Amino acid sequence: MKESERIDVRRPNVARMYDCYLGGKDNYAADREAAEKVIAATPQTPAIAQANRGFLRRAVRYMAADAGIDQFIDIGCGLPTQGNVHQVAQDVRGDARVAYADNDPVVLAHARALLADDQNSIAVEGDLARPGELLADSRLRTLIDLDRPVGLLLISVAHCISDDAVLADAMATLRAALAPGSHVALSHINLPSSEKRSVALQGNRVYADMHVNTVMTFRDRDRLTGLLDGLDVLEPGLVDLPDWRPELDAPHPAPIPLPGRHDDARGFYLCGVARKGDVR
Numbered sequence: 001m002k003e004s005e006r007i008d009v010r011r012p013n014v015a016r017m018y019d020c021y022l023g024g025k026d027n028y029a030a031d032r033e034a035a036e037k038v039i040a041a042t043p044q045t046p047a048i049a050q051a052n053r054g055f056l057r058r059a060v061r062y063m064a065a066d067a068g069i070d071q072f073i074d075i076g077c078g079l080p081t082q083g084n085v086h087q088v089a090q091d092v093r094g095d096a097r098v099a100y101a102d103n104d105p106v107v108l109a110h111a112r113a114l115l116a117d118d119q120n121s122i123a124v125e126g127d128l129a130r131p132g133e134l135l136a137d138s139r140l141r142t143l144i145d146l147d148r149p150v151g152l153l154l155i156s157v158a159h160c161i162s163d164d165a166v167l168a169d170a171m172a173t174l175r176a177a178l179a180p181g182s183h184v185a186l187s188h189i190n191l192p193s194s195e196k197r198s199v200a201l202q203g204n205r206v207y208a209d210m211h212v213n214t215v216m217t218f219r220d221r222d223r224l225t226g227l228l229d230g231l232d233v234l235e236p237g238l239v240d241l242p243d244w245r246p247e248l249d250a251p252h253p254a255p256i257p258l259p260g261r262h263d264d265a266r267g268f269y270l271c272g273v274a275r276k277g278d279v280r
Contacts, residue, residue, distance in 0.1 A: 007105050007106055008213075009028040009029075009030060010030055011030060011211060011212070011213055012030045012031050012033070012034035012035075012210050012211070012212040012213065013027075013030075013031055013104060013106070013212070013213050014160060014207075014212055014213060014214050014216075015076075015078045015079055015102065015104045015106070015107050016028065016031040016079065016104075016106060017031050017034055017035045017038070017212065018049060018078055018079070018156070019031070019078070019079040019081070020032055020035035020036075021035060021038075021039070021045050021046050021048075021049035022046070022049050022050065022053065022081050023046075024079060024081055026079045026080075026106065026110055033210070034206060034207075034210040034212055037206045037209075037210060038203045038206045038207070041199065041202035041203040041205070041206055042199045042200060042202060042203030043199075043264075044196075044199070044264040044265065044268065045203060047264035047265045048241070048264070048265045048268050048269065050265070051241035051242050051265035051269075052155065052156055052187055052241055052265075052269065052271075053081065053083065054241065054242070054249065055155070055185075055187055055241045055244050055271045056083075056085070056153065056155045056185070056187070057083045057088050057249075057250070058244060058245055058246070058248040058249060059151075059153070059185035059244070059271075059273050060072065060085050060088045060089050060151065060153070060185075061088055061092060061248050061250065062245060062248055062273065063089075063151040063183050063185070063273075064088070064089045064092035064093050064096060064151075065092045065093075067149075067151075067181075067183055067275070068149075069149050069150065069151040069181075069182075069183060070089075070093050070095060070096045070097065071096065071097045071098075071099075071143075071144050071145065071148065071149075071150050071151070072085055072086075072089055072096065072097070072098045072099070072150065072151040072152075072153060073098075073099045073101065073140070073144060073150055073151070073152050073153065074098065074099070074100045074101065074153040074155070075101045075102075075126060075128050075131075075134070075152070075153065075154055075157055076101070076102060076103075076128055076154070076155070076156070076157025076160065077100040077101060077102050077107065077111065077123070077153075078102065078107060078155075078156070079106070079107050079110055079111075080110050080111060080114045084114070085098050085100070085153065086098040086115070086118060086120070086121040089151075090120070095120065096120065097120045097121065097143050097144060098120065098121040098122075099121075099122050099123075099124060099139075099140045099143055099144050100115075100121070100122065100123040100124070101123070101124050101125070101126030101127075101134055101140070102123070102125070102126065103125060103126065103127040107123075108123050108124075108125060111123035120143070122139055122140070122143055124137050124139050124140050125137075126140075128154070128157050128158065128160070128161060128167075128170055129161055129166055129167075129170055130170075131170045131173045131174050131177075132173055135173075135174075135177050146177055146178070146179060147179055148179055148181075149178075149179050149180070149181035149182045149183070150178055150179065150182045150183075151182070151183050151185070152174060152178060152182060152183070152184045152185070153185050154184065154185065154186045154187075155185065155186075155187050156187055156188070156189075158171075158186065158188050158219075158227065159188050159189045159216050159217045159218070159219065160214040160215070160216070160217075161217065162215050162217045164223070167227070168226070168227070171227045171228075171229075175229075175230055175231065175276065178276050179276070180276055180277060180278045181275070181276065181278070182275070182276045183273055183274065183275050183276070184228065184231060184273065184274045184275075184276075185271075185272075185273045186224065186227065186228065186271065186272060186273075186274070187241065187269055187270070187271035188219055188224055188269065188270055188271070189204075189216055189217075189218055189219075189268060189269055190218065190219065190220065190221070190224075190267075190268065190269055190270045191218040191220070192267040192268060193267075194267055196267045196268065200218075200268055204216050204218070221238055221270060224238060224270055225238065228272075228274045230276075231274035231275060231276055231277075232274060232275045232276075232277060233272055233273075233274045234272070234273050234274060234275060237272055238270045238271065238272040239270065239271065239272065240265070240266045240267065240269065240270070240271075241265050241266075241268075241269045241271050242265055242266065243266075244271050244272060244273070
């Protein structure tokens with residue numbers, strides 16, 4: 001079956017809803033309806049989405065500039081928006097190579113169109129829940145040398161896997177495949193312990209009520225630390241989205257003008273970057 005034949009425009013899709021949160025246009029009526037309901041329940045959602053993109057850009061900028069990484073794998077990459085991984089990485093290192101992976105056909109179609117003239121970036125079908133298949137992909141292996149350090153990006157994707165055992169196995173497979181010196185960037189929803197807890201739960205409930213294609217699974221700091229087992233978590237550790245090395249923010253690309261204050265993003269996510277040491 002062709003990817004285009006698997007697009008179900010009647011069912012809300014998490015990647016296309018995220019595009020709505022960022023003010024994008026690559027979505028359908030069902031996605032917009034579900035996204036509007038999430039925002040009604042959790043008004044902080046657009047600010048959270050924007051802060052999440054900000055963390056991604058800072059993490060990539062750090063890996064490329066400070067850690068010397070010139071190849072990246074972005075699993076669950078989502079729809080293209082301002083400041084994509086290849087743009088940020090290649091701004092620092094012109095020869096940086098990027099493999100985007102997603103299991104959504106709309107994402108893949110848009111990503112491939114965006115990358116048509118970029119010889120150092122590709123988009124392949126892949127799923128975090130099946131990392132072995134992704135790592136064996138011939139196009140990915142042609143572009144990415146797994147015997148050298150890689151920047152692995154897991155941005156707002158691990159919480160789409162509800163089964164802890166499946167996620168743990170996937171992370172173990174990925175960690176084992178990475179060469180020493182590789183870095184992993186992770187962002188994941190975290191249930192607030194403050195007055196924001198109820199709004200987080202209400203927003204999350206919309207995903208189930210609207211039959212979105214994937215659920216959102218809250219995990220606490222201890223469980224997220226476990227996903228990075230065997231890696232060295234870099235300073236400042238697992239923190240709120242705006243708090244991971246804010247000094248790495250760059251004026252370009254300009255942030256998408258969305259409602260919500262900077263502090264609205266706090267309390268709903270944890271994020272961080274970890275490094276694999278010198279022993280496989």
